[in-house]
Amino acid sequence: MSQLFAKNMTWQEYQSKVEDYILILPVGSTEQHGPHLPLGVDCIISEKYSESIAEKVKAVIAPTITYGYKSQPASGGGPLFPGTVDLNGSTLTSLLYDVLKEFIADGWKKILIMSGHYENDAFLAEACDLLLRNQKEDFPKILLSNWWDNISPELMPTIFDEVEFKGWGMEHAAITETSMMMYFTPDLVHEDLITDDGIDSPPTYQRFPASKDLIPASGSLYTGKSSTAEKGRFIVEDVTTNIISFLRKEFAVDLSENYITNASAKN
Incomplete structure (x- = not known):
């Protein structure tokens, strides 16, 4: 698709979408995800959800922001x-602020930030707040979300x-991310390298400088075993449905004609 x-559009094609479309901005990170997943997991997942x-x-998908805020030892x-x-947090905030300002200058009124990196959220929120805190009108409007807050509780068992x-901090490169990667990009998952490594007792505090002994040498915080592509599909379908629900509420958007046509054809 x-x-x-x-990034694949001409400027005229891009401009023609601004009035009636949502702009989705994927934001991830570049960081280790154990021996079985690539460095770009957070970018891949946020971009695939956007798609x-x-x-x-x-909707139009903006170029992905591929670097994120520092993950702490017990969450990445x-x-x-x-x-x-x-x-640094100030760098990420400034980067997002500048990017959003440019998109709004282009005329975008409805923007969704799709975050795939747990530690990004406070700095993404700061950028949005600094940009729009003095605005009196409802639009332009920016929604900031992620996949883990949009999983239905009944799916968790x-x-x-x-x-x-x-907890979500421990799910770094564990069952949810591994399952989604098995579903999205199975060729990038080294299933034979999934380990049972993990942190037995995650600390309830952060230490600076970080302890080199807290995390196993593999980089895994929790087991990725029992991950499956089917679980990944369940998560993706559920999260996508829940995100579309609040997009329709906040942006009054309709389902795309292509999607309605394809869904009808399947039925």
Whole structure:
């Protein structure tokens, strides 16, 4: 669905969408995800969700922001592993502020930020607030969301049918992310390298400088075993449905004609 991405459009094609479409901005990070997943997991997942949404509502997907805020040892590994490239919080806030300001100058009134990195949210929210805090009108409007806050509670026992759910910080490269990657990009998942490694007792505090002994050498915080592509599909379909629900509420958007036509054909 390459036609959904702004990077593949001419400026005239891009401009023709501004009035009636939603702009979706995927934001991820570049960081270690254990021995079985690539560095770009958060970017891939946020972009794939953006694509899943844009297939069902009239939307354009902006180029992905591929770097994010520092992940702490007990929620990702931080700078303890090669390949993790972090931004300072002020840098991420300024980057997003500048990007959003440009999109709004282009005329976008309805913007969804799709975050795929747990530690980004406060800095993304700061950028949105700084940009629009003095605005009196309802539009332009920016919605900031992610996939983990949009999983229906009733789905959780299906996803965690073999192991206990220990919180979203511990789900870094564990069952949910591994399952979604199995569904989205199975060729990038090294299933034979999924481990049972993890942190036995996550600390209730943060330490600076970070302890090099907290995380297993594999970089895994919790087991990824019991992950499946089917679980990934369940998560993606559920989250996409829930996000579209609030998009229709906040932006009064309709389902895309292509999606309605395809859904009718399947039935």
